[in-house]
Amino acid sequence: MMPPQPPTPRVRISGLSAGYSGRTVLHQVTADIPGAAVTSLTGPNGSGKSTLLGVLAGVIKPTSGEVEHCGGGTAAFVPQRSAVSDALPLTVRQTVAMGRWADRGPWRRLTARDHATVDAALRRLGIAHLADRQLGELSGGQRQRTFIAQGVAQDADLLLLDEPCTGLDPEARASIEELLVQLVADGATVVQATHDLESAGAGEHCLRLRDGRLDAAGHPPAALAHTAPAGAPVGDGRVR
Numbered sequence: 001m002m003p004p005q006p007p008t009p010r011v012r013i014s015g016l017s018a019g020y021s022g023r024t025v026l027h028q029v030t031a032d033i034p035g036a037a038v039t040s041l042t043g044p045n046g047s048g049k050s051t052l053l054g055v056l057a058g059v060i061k062p063t064s065g066e067v068e069h070c071g072g073g074t075a076a077f078v079p080q081r082s083a084v085s086d087a088l089p090l091t092v093r094q095t096v097a098m099g100r101w102a103d104r105g106p107w108r109r110l111t112a113r114d115h116a117t118v119d120a121a122l123r124r125l126g127i128a129h130l131a132d133r134q135l136g137e138l139s140g141g142q143r144q145r146t147f148i149a150q151g152v153a154q155d156a157d158l159l160l161l162d163e164p165c166t167g168l169d170p171e172a173r174a175s176i177e178e179l180l181v182q183l184v185a186d187g188a189t190v191v192q193a194t195h196d197l198e199s200a201g202a203g204e205h206c207l208r209l210r211d212g213r214l215d216a217a218g219h220p221p222a223a224l225a226h227t228a229p230a231g232a233p234v235g236d237g238r239v240r
């Protein structure tokens with residue numbers, strides 16, 4: 001019998017170092033992001049999770065090493081909810097429609113196809129009935145769905161989510177986790193930064209960072225139970 005094949009990586013990260021204006025935050029990270037799976041980035045505050053998302057999104061350029069995107073799709077970055085003001089005078093539909101700007105340019109008239117894509121994203125996230133509501137009127141879970149819908153409306157196959165469940169009550173958190181599983185079933189690759197070990201345990205793969213270095217990698221929760229001694233190498237984060 002053939003041995004089981006490892007999942008195809010959507011992203012291969014090799015010897016990656018990156019940071020901000022001369023300050024290196026990520027050091028020599030080697031890891032795979034498996035395709036059509038949820039990968040969780042965990043680690044303490046300041047360990048480099050958001051920075052790694054920024055590199056995967058192409059916003060932060062590596063100072064050394066390589067990030068190879070396999071398969072030719074595009075990436076959509078969904079920021080932390082707290083990074084977006086409650087007071088923005090935007091409706092749910094307008095917020096999701098901003099996902100089309102990457103193709104169309106800001107404030108350009110959207111085509112019929114763009115509108116159809118926005119409608120499909122609203123339906124996919126179960127928020128079509130909220131389309132005309134202001135962002136400020138929404139619950140935390142509804143706002144989070146709106147921002148994920150904005151990512152889905154970009155027609156990206158790689159969704160990069162920064163703390164999608166932080167600040168949500170257990171019910172809303174469970175429903176976002178279920179949603180991520182559904183997006184993967186549709187063929188998306190999801191990477192979420194999370195402090196929540198329960199959320200991380202629900203995914204197929206996990207990379208844990210400490211001080212910008214890969215500290216543990218593999219299938220959660222087993223990979224998260226392992227703690228490497230400080231400074232000890234963990235091998236690499238390749239999927240096998």
Ligand SMILES: Nc1ncnc2c1ncn2[C@@H]1O[C@H](COP(=O)(O)OP(=O)(O)OP(=O)(O)O)[C@@H](O)[C@H]1O
Pocket residue numbers: 020025043044045046047048049050051052193
């Ligand atoms: N725009 C920036 N300019 C300079 N330094 C930054 C910037 N953003 C983050 N850093 C620094 O990079 C390091 C890693 O931050 P990052 O936000 O990637 O960590 P994190 O693991 O996502 O943290 P948290 O869990 O608190 O969100 C921190 O020391 C932080 O101060």
